[in-house]
Amino acid sequence: MTTSHRATQALLSTAAIVSVLAAATNSAAAQGTTTNEPQSQAAAVYYVAPGGSDSATGTKDAPWASIAHAQSIAEPGDTVYFRGGTYTYSHASTSCASQTARVDAVTLNKSGASGSPIRYWAYPGENPVFDFSDMTDDCRIKGFDVTGSWIHLKGLEIAGVPQNNTLNHESWGVWNSGSNNTYEHLDIHDITGPGLFLQDGGDNLVLNTDSHDNYDAKSSSGAGTNADGFGAHIPADNPGNVFRGNRAWNNSDDGFDLISARSSVTIESSWAWSSGYVPGTDTRAGDGNGFKAGGYGGEYVDYGVKHTVRQSVAFNNGAAGFYANHHPVANDFFNNTGYDNHPDFNMLGVSPSGESTGLGNLRNNIAYGGTLTSNMTGTDSSHNTWDLGTPLSDGQFQSTSSTGWDAPRQADGSLPSLPNLRPTSTGDLIDEGTDVDLPYKGEAPDLGAFEVR
Known part of the structure; x- marks a missing residue:
């Protein structure tokens, strides 16, 4: 893009830039984040819409058609707004080299910069849907393959990534291998594998995102055995990955799965329910844990890391609500609520001698x-x-109701405020905890995921 064209875009979008700055600042304050992600004065705002044209100027009145073209133009600090409607994909950006190769429908490999991410956001009040259900590629498919860093996806719906043969474990909705990325207020569903998967990278934030109704009917390891809501299997030296304010439900394997992760992960203020069933049925499928906090295949390893699960809720899962999964070190489980799981808390660990122990x-x-x-x-x-x-x-x-947990989120994307599994203000669960460096209101922390009084 020429300098004059970027200057024109900046002039056309001054009001929108101010709006983006305010939204970013307000969102960060509401969620307790430490970076307001300021834009530079030269930052531009672009638009993509169904029916747009990649030969257009990318303005609100002349939007582009594709995220691929938007990425080719966008620079650190820029924002790309996606208008409501459906963006349909029928094939990947490259052909399958083999039936077990991996291909991408959307590839985000251009990085932003510290304080100036590249933003791919839903236009306020609208619902852009990335629908991958028509893809025919005969290999493993990633809906979004995010290899760049300092990228912020917000408000997008991502659906229907298929498996088209029985030679692979799963496909993926979002696959991340970059660092310092933010995935905010996404609605990911009907993926034939994990909804959102952190394969690599550090300091990524998954915020206020839903992943649900994922089911891998054609998995090579058995139907339903690999479709988690969220997964993080990151290698060593990639600290700082956080899942906050997320919901996982009706996933045929686990809600959250940290197996094989060699860098610490934090999960907080998140909910997982109805894991381990074919979605919408009582038919058992995969493992069925709400929060699977680690493990390395059942064997003791000397490179295990501590994970943290706190202020979270697991209920009605086919197996454990909170599960150590043969982890070799003691994870932190603070202020969580387990209800009607089997069991609510399973701390099965493995000792240096290879024997089972509680950890x-x-x-x-x-x-x-x-x-x-x-x-x-x-x-x-x-x-x-x-x-x-x-x-x-x-x-x-x-309330102990198991319904209503999938209610619409609040205007800022945060979890809905429900009475479900919140202690009564005068009951025996109030002020009975101990200080674990989490905020509390009374003389001592309340028990469970919700601080009431």
Whole structure:
């Protein structure tokens, strides 16, 4: 792009830039992030819309047609708005070299910069849908393959990435291998594999995103065995990956899966339910854990890392709500609520000798309904309902309903405010916890995922 064209874009989009700056600042403040991602004065705003043309100017009145063309023009600090409607894909950007090769429908390999990411955002109030269900490529498919860094996706719906043969474990909705990327307020569903997968990279934030109804019917390891809501299998030396405010439901394998991750991951303020079933049925499929916090194939390894799962809820999962999965080190499980899982907390770890043992640091957790705990011998467990002997009944909660958890998000993308599994303000779950460096309101933290009073 010429300098004069970028200057024209900047002049055409001054009002939009101000709007983007305000939205970024307000979102960061609401979510407690540390970077406001300011744009430079020269940053431009572009538009893409169904029915647009890549030979157009990329303005609101003359939008482009494709994200590929937008990427070829956008520079660090720029914002690309996607108008509502469906963006349909029938083939990948390259052909399959073999039936087990990997191909991409959307490839984002141009990086932004620190403080100046490249933003690919839904136009406010509109719903752009990236529909990959018509893709016919006879190999493994990534809907979005994000290899660049300092990229921010926001407000997009990503659906229908298929598997077209039975030789592979899964395809993926979003595959990340870059760093310092943000995935915000995405709606990912009906993927034949994990909805969003962090394969590599550090300091990525998955924020206020939903991943649901994923099912890998043609998986080479068995139907339903690899379609997680979210996965992070990142290598060593990639710290800082965070999942915050996310929901995973009706996924045929696990809600969140950290198996084989060799860098620490934090999951917080997230919900997982109805994992391990063919979506919409009672037919068991994959593993069925809400939060699978690590593990390395069941063997002891000396490179295990500590993960953190906190202020999160798991209910009605086919297997464990919170699962250590033969992890070789003690993960932190703080202020979580497990309800009607099998069990709610399973701390099955592995010792240096290869023997099974309980491993985990557990504080301020609630286990209610289903089977409460298993493999607790050897854990560091304190101030949890099972330690305190807290009497539990439906009356201790504002509601124990398993419906309504998929309600629309709040205007800023945050989780809906529900009474479900929130303690009553005068019950035995209030002020019964211990300080674990999380904010609380009363004399001591409340038990479970929700701080009430």
